[in-house]
Amino acid sequence: MDPIRGLGDIVRLGQSHPSVVLPGMSDEQRIRATYDQVAHKYHRELGAELDGKPLDRALLDAVAELCQDEPLVDLGCGPGHVTAYLAERHTGVTGIDLSPEMIRIARIENPGVEFRVESMLDLSAGDASWGGIIAFYSIIHLTPRQRVQAIQEMSRVLQPSGWLLLSFHINDEDFKAGDVNHLTEWFGHDVDIDGYFIDPDEITKHMDEAGMSVVASTIRQPNPDVEYPSRRCYLLGQKK
Template identity: 35%
Template sequence: MIEAEDVSVTRTAYDGVAELYTGLVREQLLANPYDRAVLGVFAESVLESEHADAPAAEVGCGPGRITDHLRRAGLDIFGLDLSPEMIRLARLEYPGLRFEVGSMERLELADAALGSIVAWYSIIHLPPARVPAVLAEFARVLRPGGHALFAFQAADGVTGVQPYDHKVTTSYRWAPDTLAEALAACGFRVTARMQRLARPDERTPQGYVLAVKDDAANPAH
């Protein structure tokens, strides 16, 4: 399959800022109780589910800090990222964890291979028209009843998607309700959505959506 030009641009951009980015975000969770709370709810939900022992994946893991946080919370999780340099640094930072280079648009995983999946600010660089296909790909690799978590810069207003002047490369802000609608169309049942105000070190409100793959949904192909 021919790779879209924006994918190459995003990979190159993150390769170029990988070391700077790793330093900037290394201790970020310590100062952000909202992120810790959302990750905690997600981890607890997974561990209380029938898929507690199933593999989990962070898709778009960057230097691995969220993967590590969730592993310490009890998940059997590995990280996947488009940027080879991010993966190199993740392996250095967390040598006991598994990290692989890969694309969220073509996950090299079997149907129903995962019990849970995390996309922590990783769908933001995808053109909105391609996001439904990625959500369908997530549904394909998740087991029925498997949990999914998304974090993203939130759009102004109740619905919609807006371009965002991201410091690394082209990005899009999603209203939580709009992402929830897209998830529902791909076989997910949304269990929670939240939008919070920007903190002093942030330029936009932030959004979170948690969802479960519907037991009746068939894997998407």
């Protein structure tokens, strides 16, 4: 899920009861509540984003092929549009997200695909269960310590020689790698959430320490016509 960009008007998909951001919430509770509130706008604005992102499609196609018939998981799947793209190219695809409202929308939009509500910091899957993980912008709300924990957890559930494709924001005109963009208003809602700009060397180091080798890396320049104008990194790792 990409938290940086402002989105369009709300879409109603049946009745729901999104969470509300309240003082004293934990980091995960604030992330969950924020995405519950903005889920419909997010879905409306970003549901077709892959149409304008040929590099993203090519990388997703590559991971789907590399994973062959092994389970492939879209971690931080949001409303499920990337999961749906993968499911057209690979059997055994599952979408996982922290936000129940995002998962509710994903299930409505993609009834033939499996979706689950879980935290990437404490996945229910057993060791060496998955052949591949897609994590597009899924770590950008995590503190540095939580990023280490998340990458270790991803490595735990990957099979030997399994694949991980990560993406994240590096910097933009106002923020450099290592900076934090604290949001208090988003899509007309009062929120309390941090978005991190991340140094690729940091994530490469964490992946290596978690038993994964980075086999390919790409830095993409801003594409303001289709997304928030930040420099972005894609890292493709393989479990040792």
